[in-house]
Amino acid sequence: MEYIRITKENIDKEHICCAMSGQQSLAKKEWLKQRFAEGLVFYRSAERGKCFIEYIPAENAWVPIDAAGWLYINCLWVSGSLKGHGYSSDLLEECLRDAKAQGKNGVCILCAEGRKREFLADPKFLTHKGFKVSDISDCGINLMYLPLAESAQPPRFKDYAKHPKVEENGFVLYYTDQCPYTYYWVPKVQEAAKEHGIPFKAIHITEKETAQNVPAPVTTYALFRDGKFVTQSIQSDKKFLKLAAE
Incomplete structure (x- = not known):
């Protein structure tokens, strides 16, 4: 498999894998454009499909972690017909090669405790690759790391990410444009909540x-209900209404 690095020079003409069409893709691309100067790297398969890795120096990551000197993987995603061919390993190896070249302490990434969750990395794959858990949040989202420097201090969640909570009642959602699905679904959930009289604040x-001070370990999509963290899974309007009815 050949891979393409997305840069500010080619992003306008290249597909970015996870993106939906139209405005969803444009919102994600604009977010990426603003991050390239901060060291963001985006590799995707030459074959069109969901097969890519996106990472950035942890000091510039949009997550509330203390991980100076590390690379943070925003997303490592291989799915559909591209799964099962070792492409995840290829992409991870490229990230590790880059981390070594930059003299980084290692790489870190979010995953769920014990199992794969939507929009998070697979902990079994990471464990197989030598990653270890460096910190655990109360909501079951772990920070995993693979050190390249033996003396490096492992990355950690900031306290408010490790113990996620908000003061407001009803639903409170924090989200970014890092994932194109938020651009599409958040307005639909807002409208559904309004139509059904469900308290909802986005x-x-x-x-x-701001992202580095969000009271949750995930910032791409962090949904709270009556102060408690509910999910990082991006909700459709139907899924949200089902959740609200529970």
Whole structure:
């Protein structure tokens, strides 16, 4: 498999794998464009499909972690017909090669405790590759890491990410444009909540500093209900209404 690195020079003409069409793709591409100067790297398969890795120096990651000197993997995603061919390993190896070249302490990534969850990495795959758990949040989302420097301090969640909570009642959603699915589904959920009289507040995160202070380990999509973290899984309007009825 050949891989393409997406850059500010070619992003307007290249497909970015996970993106839906139209405005969803444009929102994601604009988010990426603003991150390239901060060290973001995006590799995808030359074959069109969901097969890519996106990573960034952890100091610039849109997550509330303390991980100076590490690379943070925003997303490692291989699915559909491209699964089962070793492409995830290829992409991860490229990230590790880059981390070594930059003299980084290692790489880190979010996953769920014990099993694969939507929009998070597979902990079994990561464990197989030598990753270990460096920190655990109360909501079952782990920070895993693979060190390249033996003396490096493992990355950690900030306290408010490790113990996620908000003060408001009803549903509170924090989200970014890092994932194109939020651009599509958040307005639909907002409209569904309004139509059914469900208290719902959406907080669109548009700056790195704000993202690094979100009271949840995930910032792409963090949904709370009556103060408690509910899910990082991006909800459709139907899924949200089912959740609200529970």
